[in-house]
Amino acid sequence: MQQLSSTRSFDGLQNRYQHSSSSLNCEMTFSVFLPKVANAGKTVKLPVLYWLSGLTCTDENFVQKACAQRVASELGLLIVAPDTSPRGDEVADADSYDLGKGAGFYVNASAEPWAAHYQMYDYITRELPELINAQFPVDADRQGIFGHSMGGHGALTIALKNPASYRSVSAFAPICSPINCPWGQKALASYLGDDVSTYAEYDAVELLKVNSQPVPMLIDQGGDDEFLAEQLKPELLVAAATAKNYPLTFNEREGYDHSYFFIASFIEEHLRFHHEILTA
Amino acid sequence: MQQLSSTRSFDGLQNRYQHSSSSLNCEMTFSVFLPKVANAGKTVKLPVLYWLSGLTCTDENFVQKACAQRVASELGLLIVAPDTSPRGDEVADADSYDLGKGAGFYVNASAEPWAAHYQMYDYITRELPELINAQFPVDADRQGIFGHSMGGHGALTIALKNPASYRSVSAFAPICSPINCPWGQKALASYLGDDVSTYAEYDAVELLKVNSQPVPMLIDQGGDDEFLAEQLKPELLVAAATAKNYPLTFNEREGYDHSYFFIASFIEEHLRFHHEILTA
Numbered sequence: 150m151q152q153l154s155s156t157r158s159f160d161g162l163q164n165r166y167q168h169s170s171s172s173l174n175c176e177m178t179f180s181v182f183l184p185k186v187a188n189a190g191k192t193v194k195l196p197v198l199y200w201l202s203g204l205t206c207t208d209e210n211f212v213q214k215a216c217a218q219r220v221a222s223e224l225g226l227l228i229v230a231p232d233t234s235p236r237g238d239e240v241a242d243a244d245s246y247d248l249g250k251g252a253g254f255y256v257n258a259s260a261e262p263w264a265a266h267y268q269m270y271d272y273i274t275r276e277l278p279e280l281i282n283a284q285f286p287v288d289a290d291r292q293g294i295f296g297h298s299m300g301g302h303g304a305l306t307i308a309l310k311n312p313a314s315y316r317s318v319s320a321f322a323p324i325c326s327p328i329n330c331p332w333g334q335k336a337l338a339s340y341l342g343d344d345v346s347t348y349a350e351y352d353a354v355e356l357l358k359v360n361s362q363p364v365p366m367l368i369d370q371g372g373d374d375e376f377l378a379e380q381l382k383p384e385l386l387v388a389a390a391t392a393k394n395y396p397l398t399f400n401e402r403e404g405y406d407h408s409y410f411f412i413a414s415f416i417e418e419h420l421r422f423h424h425e426i427l428t429a
Numbered sequence: 430m431q432q433l434s435s436t437r438s439f440d441g442l443q444n445r446y447q448h449s450s451s452s453l454n455c456e457m458t459f460s461v462f463l464p465k466v467a468n469a470g471k472t473v474k475l476p477v478l479y480w481l482s483g484l485t486c487t488d489e490n491f492v493q494k495a496c497a498q499r500v501a502s503e504l505g506l507l508i509v510a511p512d513t514s515p516r517g518d519e520v521a522d523a524d525s526y527d528l529g530k531g532a533g534f535y536v537n538a539s540a541e542p543w544a545a546h547y548q549m550y551d552y553i554t555r556e557l558p559e560l561i562n563a564q565f566p567v568d569a570d571r572q573g574i575f576g577h578s579m580g581g582h583g584a585l586t587i588a589l590k591n592p593a594s595y596r597s598v599s600a601f602a603p604i605c606s607p608i609n610c611p612w613g614q615k616a617l618a619s620y621l622g623d624d625v626s627t628y629a630e631y632d633a634v635e636l637l638k639v640n641s642q643p644v645p646m647l648i649d650q651g652g653d654d655e656f657l658a659e660q661l662k663p664e665l666l667v668a669a670a671t672a673k674n675y676p677l678t679f680n681e682r683e684g685y686d687h688s689y690f691f692i693a694s695f696i697e698e699h700l701r702f703h704h705e706i707l708t709a
Contacts, residue, residue, distance in 0.1 A: 157653070410436045413496065
């Protein structure tokens, strides 16, 4: 692991790293925010939050635009922001923003030409936490996950599939049911191939229906989000949660769109939600 | 004036506009943050802050990275963020990041090939406020100005030259004395030509020495700023202020660099500084 940069932010450090990923079979970058308590030389084990970004993003969008550092530093939360797909010249790509590089959808690809590198599910759930737990002052038992849009889909599905590993999950404008929207159908068909029976394991609505170990879940959704009706479909997740009394708090935010201006407006509430659970 | 976009942010609106500038002789874009009180349909006249950005920036850097909207919305401050130079194919440019487009230095150019468009001082002090005062719910008597690096230089010089128009001024890592640093010497020689006697009217240190109507001034400077020693020279401004008991608060922030992570870390203090004066 090589440090690419280190910048002071709210008495903490906003750092960026590069490493060789064995699961993705390529070089990857990721960002880590170390809150001020980690910067003060004390021996502490911090709660850790993983942020998963949306289509076209890298590890830097959240870091530059979400305004999370102020509250994360105050609360003592370490935040890891990975990239959204494998990267590099040898990695398969597509001529569209919603497939290939920048659009890994947090799945393990089984179909060609994607399987050689697109193993984002393993990277996020196994390889990256192992690296973080070994290299940073975090408490692996106090782990939460959150994300935006495609990354909201990633956060929800990963928490629902690994309730023993994540104590809290939240999302901004998540793709709630990829099997029921164009972005998701295209991605799952490409990465997983023709066997549609395998798609449900990456669909938050389907996973929530069969989940038996609930992880407290917070979702914020902008009411003027241009992707709401066609791509996001939170009503399917709310219905599934209501049907089994799943602990979901769902906030529709009137007038907000799909952008990082929406995320920044409510990031404090999400950080405090995770902090309260992770330090309980 | 044409509205390019409008995005909800912290119960306010982050808007972007385009207009034909007569002083710059080209099309310009600028951004305006309308705090929630302006968004609530009430008839109010808001204090207004002008933010001037640094080299290579447009009107969007501050909007996306400074995390100013939360506190501006809370305090009821309207923030105008203009571009940093004239724009367009017909506008003279240079093959460097520190001259020409993105590097207007907030001066009125008198030398060729710059004079036809590079009249940023007139644009910021006269044309843009006239437009803002006519189109937005602002109180023209409660006006402050702030900026970063080249824009910090712009804010300081403009306030010092127009103490009746600006009640408060602040800056992050400003170029304090362009006549004494490479960035400034290059820009002033290019835009103003050979008569070095004209340079002092765009030098904050020289202007502060002769100022007879002080505007309360706040400056934050990162201690690990890579441009501090060669380009910024705050020690010259602090010495001039001390010599005449000018109301300058100067904070050196240990470990911080020149980036928007530094700005975001202290933007709340600057907004509260301006708000307190503008609403006194």
